[in-house]
Amino acid sequence: MEGLTIEEWKRKYPLLPSLIKTDEVFWTNPGYDEIAKATLLVTPEEVQDAEERLRRFGSFIQLAFPETSAAGGLIESPLVPIKEMQKHLEARFASNIQGNLWLKCDSHLPIAGSIKARGGIYEVLAHAEELAQKHQMLQPDNDYAILATDTFRELFSRYSIAVGSTGNLGLSIGIISAKLGFQVTVHMSADAKAWKKELLRAKGVQVVEYASDYGKAVEEGRKQAEADPNCYFIDDENSKRLFLGYAVAAGRLKKQVEEQQITVDRDHPLFVYLPCGVGGGPGGVAYGLKLIYGDNVHCFFAEPTHSPCMLLGLMTGLHDKVSVQDFGIDNKTEADGLAVGRPSRFVGKTMENLLSGVYTVADEELYALLRALRDLESIRLEPSALAGMPGPVRLFQQEAGRHYLVKQGLTEKMKKATHIVWATGGSMVPESIQEEYYAKALDENGKK
Numbered sequence: 001m002e003g004l005t006i007e008e009w010k011r012k013y014p015l016l017p018s019l020i021k022t023d024e025v026f027w028t029n030p031g032y033d034e035i036a037k038a039t040l041l042v043t044p045e046e047v048q049d050a051e052e053r054l055r056r057f058g059s060f061i062q063l064a065f066p067e068t069s070a071a072g073g074l075i076e077s078p079l080v081p082i083k084e085m086q087k088h089l090e091a092r093f094a095s096n097i098q099g100n101l102w103l104k105c106d107s108h109l110p111i112a113g114s115i116k117a118r119g120g121i122y123e124v125l126a127h128a129e130e131l132a133q134k135h136q137m138l139q140p141d142n143d144y145a146i147l148a149t150d151t152f153r154e155l156f157s158r159y160s161i162a163v164g165s166t167g168n169l170g171l172s173i174g175i176i177s178a179k180l181g182f183q184v185t186v187h188m189s190a191d192a193k194a195w196k197k198e199l200l201r202a203k204g205v206q207v208v209e210y211a212s213d214y215g216k217a218v219e220e221g222r223k224q225a226e227a228d229p230n231c232y233f234i235d236d237e238n239s240k241r242l243f244l245g246y247a248v249a250a251g252r253l254k255k256q257v258e259e260q261q262i263t264v265d266r267d268h269p270l271f272v273y274l275p276c277g278v279g280g281g282p283g284g285v286a287y288g289l290k291l292i293y294g295d296n297v298h299c300f301f302a303e304p305t306h307s308p309c310m311l312l313g314l315m316t317g318l319h320d321k322v323s324v325q326d327f328g329i330d331n332k333t334e335a336d337g338l339a340v341g342r343p344s345r346f347v348g349k350t351m352e353n354l355l356s357g358v359y360t361v362a363d364e365e366l367y368a369l370l371r372a373l374r375d376l377e378s379i380r381l382e383p384s385a386l387a388g389m390p391g392p393v394r395l396f397q398q399e400a401g402r403h404y405l406v407k408q409g410l411t412e413k414m415k416k417a418t419h420i421v422w423a424t425g426g427s428m429v430p431e432s433i434q435e436e437y438y439a440k441a442l443d444e445n446g447k448k
C-alpha cells in the first residue's frame, strides 16, 4: 500500500476511519467530470458491435431458451414504477425523495435471473461465434439458429470454458456454455450458495469449490485454464467482453424510458443506483448510460459495508493494488453477489471520471428492504440486489449528496428527476431460501 501506515492513510482520506469501522458511508467522486473531458476507454462503436452481435444470436437464443421467444430472443427485463416503495423509503428514513422512483428488474432477466445474464452470456456467445468462424462454419449473415444443431455442439464439445465466481456469474456462464455444448468448469468461492452449485451440477457443469473468497476462486480458475490451450477463461476482473455485454443494457433502457414517457435532459436528470461487486456489471451499465445520456445521467455504485472494494480503489486511486482486507475489513457479507475484496482495475480506470459516487449499505438494511419490497410491491430479490435501494434517500440526506446536487446545479431540478434502482438478481432463488431471507428481516414493529 505504497509504504504508508494505516494512520497516515486515515489522515489522507477522512472517510477511511468510518469505512474501516464498517459504518455506512456516502462518497462522492472528486474526479467526476463532464463526459466531454473524459477519455473514453471503450468506444461507442464497440458497444454498438456488441448490440449487433446479440441481435444476430436472437434466433439461437429463442430456440435454446423458449422463455425468450416472445421477445425474439432478446434477454431483457422490465422497468417498473415502485411508488409504494418510494413512500416506504421516505417514511423509513424520514426524508423526501424528490422525483420518481423506478426499478430495473434484472432480477427477472431470463436464463440466469441476474444481471450476469447480460455480460456472462454475451461473452460466451462472442467466444462461440469466434470459434465457429475460425472453423469456417459460420458467416455473419447466417441464421444463428444453426448453432443449436449437433454439428455445432460437437465442435464446441472439443473446447472448454472456465470462470471464477461468487455464484451468479458461474450460473450464467455455466448455463449458456452447457447449452452450446462446451465443457465448462466454474470455480466457486466460499460465499457461493449451495443451490447454485447443485443447479449447475444438474446441468453437467463441473463445479470446483474453494474455502476462501472470490479472489482465490478467480486465481485458481485462471491458473487451471492457462494450462489448457483449448480452455477459454472468462476473467471477471478484467474482461472487456463482459463489460460490453453489460453496456448494451443502456440502449435497451433508453427505449423503455421513452416508452414510459420519461424525459431525460438538462432539466430532467436521471439518477441510477447500481450494486457493485468487482465492478463489471455496474460499470458496463453505467458506462453505456453515460455514452447515451452524457452529463444528464448520474450513476452511483452501492457496496456492502464489509466489502467496499470499488470505493477504496477509486478513493485511493490504487484500484486493484488495494483490497479491503489491507485495511482490516473482512469481506464477509450476506450479499454474496457483492462479496468482493479487490476491485477491477479496468472498471475503476474506465469509470474514474464518469462515476458520481459510491455508498455502502449494512446487511441488516438489505434484509429490511428485501422484506419491504416483497410486502409492498410483490417483487422478490436476493439481498445483493437491494443495495441500490437506499441510494435516492442517501443522496438527499447525506451532506455529500446534497453538496453534489448543488455543485452540479441540480437542486432546483430534482422535482423532475427520475431515480432508477438497478435490481440485480433474485428470481432464480428457490422458494425456501427466499423465505429464509424474508424471515431474517424485522418488520416495522421489530418483529421477525
Ligand SMILES: *Cc1c(COP(=O)(O)O)cnc(C)c1O
Binding pocket: 114, 115, 116, 168, 169, 275, 276, 277, 278, 279, 280, 281, 282, 283, 337, 338, 382, 384, 385, 424, 425, 426
Ligand atoms: C455480480 C452481481 C452484482 C455486481 O456485479 P459485479 O460485476 O460483480 O460488480 C450485483 N448484484 C448481483 C446480484 C450480482 O450477482
